[in-house]
Amino acid sequence: MADNRQGQLGSTTRDRRGSRRRTAALAAGLLAMAAALLLALSGCQGVAAAQPPALAKAPAAPHKVVVIGDSLSTGFGTTAQDAWPNLINTDPVDIDDQLQLFNASTNGSGYVSIGTGNSTFGSQVKDAVTSDTQLVLFFGSENDMGQAPAAIGAAASAAFAEAKAKSPQAVMLVVGPPSYTDQPESDRLAVRDEVQDAAVAVGAMFVDPIAQGWIMGHVDDLIGPDGDHPSVAGQHYIKAQMEKLIKEALSQPAVLPAVTKAPTAPATAPAVVK
Template sequence: MALRTDSERERDALIRNISVAVIGVLVVGLAFWAFGVRPAQQKAAEMNAIAADVQEARENGTPDATLLAEESDAATTPAPAKVAFVGDSYTGGSEMDTGKGHRWTDLIAEDLGIAASLHTEGGTGYVATSPDGVNLVVRAGEVRGSDLVVFFSSRNDVAGYDAVREGALKAFEAAEESAPDAKLVVIGPPWVDGNPPPKIRASRDAVKAAAKEVGATFVDPLARGWFAEGKSGLIGSDGVHPTDAGHEYLADKIEPLIRKALK
């Protein structure tokens, strides 16, 4: 076999070096594509989408400062707590008040910044039922997704201790099934002065026992003397339902309970 000349060896070495260099360039290029160009393209696509949203908002007359504020608020503001209120017309309102925005549930929702939902049925209770078959047991099954469920039990329940206790237990169980992670605050039946009749006291005792059985927080308006001061203007001309002033009074009593429960 003929020996290669020096020039041939130099040529072969040059070819090898060029081949290695080409392969290196290809490897670097592929790496750059995998880790640089493709993510950059994705990021560019995201930026283009944001720019399109901003342009659309500008065309609709939204100032840039507002857009920035909305982006910041969305990133830093936690979702409001979801609080469900279950009760009768003391919770849902009556003709004795001036309507939405003036009732104790609305006042508390505004003060605490909560997302409130009402599940009420006038003239009913845990046992007392409307002609359509609705009571607080039915309404308690509507509280899905709530963080806190507040029951304001009813002066309409006069069926006796055993029946009211059983009805209250069904309502609390319906709420727990609908919102398994929710806390329960149970407010006993109210009265318009400091002299509630025996049937209302029995209803209070029944609701208190049911709340204790399920581990709910129980609040006793009778023992705490709600409306017992005899202050005029809190109860309407029907002698039963709270006025706007009465709803403000209830908000002052109930808001601290909700604030504590949400901690």
């Protein structure tokens, strides 16, 4: 009888030990499964949190500018590469301005004066301005000196009207003829006055290099041996003036309410480019 009770007690003890081992194994298995689940969830969250790379910003389309002018804009006396419109294209002061200049200028031309290839400012507008032109820049012209003032005014008005007809949204920037002295000839002033009046009539932005004192006092550095056309340094000087004006004009609406008057203080010449 004692032997039977001892056997039953040993059997019960073994059963309890086995049960504890099974329970421990089950708990360990559950912990392992929980750890694996947490690891999987953590991995999924990491993938979800990852952000796609930022898309590169597309470059802005360049502003299309047409230059209407004479030999002061062709590089006459230097080279076409040294002409101020080309300098703006190849070496702008601010690359973010995104300017694209098409230079329609020809030697000897003016509003009335007929230049190379029977060109006038009016014919340059007809040949070069397109519907997507954003700014038309007129510069000059001393070649019209001696022409009847009324004829200059009429030709300027016609050229401006043609530019507006070809590109209604385009801004017009009209720069009068420069003078290298503070006592310009009466014929030069007559050209300036007729061009200014025509520009005001169409709401263009007018700039007077004579009033601003462009080049005055710096002729030896900025004008070439012929005494009329800019040297390489002079082309860089005009480029600096024009680039500022273009940037200002492009910030204006297509039709301005009145002329932009030029300041009377002389412009300061930049360092001479060797």
